[in-house]
Amino acid sequence: MSNNEASAVVITGASSGIGRALALEMAHRGHPLSLTARRFPLLEQLREEIHRDINAQLTVQLAVLDVCQIDSVGETLRDLFTRLWGVGTVVVNASANDLTRVGGDSLDKELNLIPANLTGAIATVNAAAAHFLVRGQGNIVGISSLASLQPLNQQAAYCASKVLPSPISCPASSTPT
Numbered sequence: 001m002s003n004n005e006a007s008a009v010v011i012t013g014a015s016s017g018i019g020r021a022l023a024l025e026m027a028h029r030g031h032p033l034s035l036t037a038r039r040f041p042l043l044e045q046l047r048e049e050i051h052r053d054i055n056a057q058l059t060v061q062l063a064v065l066d067v068c069q070i071d072s073v074g075e076t077l078r079d080l081f082t083r084l085w086g087v088g089t090v091v092v093n094a095s096a097n098d099l100t101r102v103g104g105d106s107l108d109k110e111l112n113l114i115p116a117n118l119t120g121a122i123a124t125v126n127a128a129a130a131h132f133l134v135r136g137q138g139n140i141v142g143i144s145s146l147a148s149l150q151p152l153n154q155q156a157a158y159c160a161s162k163v164l165p166s167p168i169s170c171p172a173s174s175t176p177t
């Protein structure tokens, strides 16, 4: 991030957890922000906190985005890229988790992780890469998990779904595979 000190950062799933913490850290470093999630009131609270406690002048744009609504992912991100000049980084953070049991009665819960963690992440990377390829530069940060490397009890579906972010994140200046 050292070459992009003041470039704008888009973070999906910024309403809680790691995405929220990352937004606060990026605000401390002076990066204009675009924050997305489904729970808009939490995003509004976060923006208020950033303006009150960190930097009253920092640009913080908000957008409702459910990454499971695949058709809306590209449209929403393109709109953010237009509204917030100079986006240098997109953090693919939005993700779902649930305790499941293979062979038990949790097939629905297992399958429910796929739209957010796999197809939603792919759609997010796709929109970001399309933008950065035109722009000629940019970073796509996939938030994976150690769970992608080691099976966890009652989290087989989650572990499988978190394999995705590492291999699909690539420098936009390289040829997408």
Ligand SMILES: NC(=O)c1ccc[n+]([C@@H]2O[C@H](COP(=O)([O-])OP(=O)(O)OC[C@H]3O[C@@H](n4cnc5c(N)ncnc54)[C@H](OP(=O)(O)O)[C@@H]3O)[C@@H](O)[C@H]2O)c1
Pocket: 012, 013, 014, 015, 016, 017, 018, 019, 036, 037, 038, 039, 040, 042, 065, 066, 067, 068, 092, 093, 094, 095, 096, 116, 120, 143, 144, 145, 146, 162
């Ligand atoms: N916590 C850990 O120990 C840990 C460890 C390793 C990796 N990770 C990874 O770190 C990332 C963040 O995890 P976390 O622990 O911070 O989880 P979290 O607190 O549950 O936050 C998940 C975020 O994703 C958003 N989200 C969930 N489903 C979404 C959807 N369909 N569309 C758009 N946004 C959605 C949520 O916002 P809304 O509900 O408002 O949409 C929320 O902001 C994930 O990629 C996770 O796999 C976490």
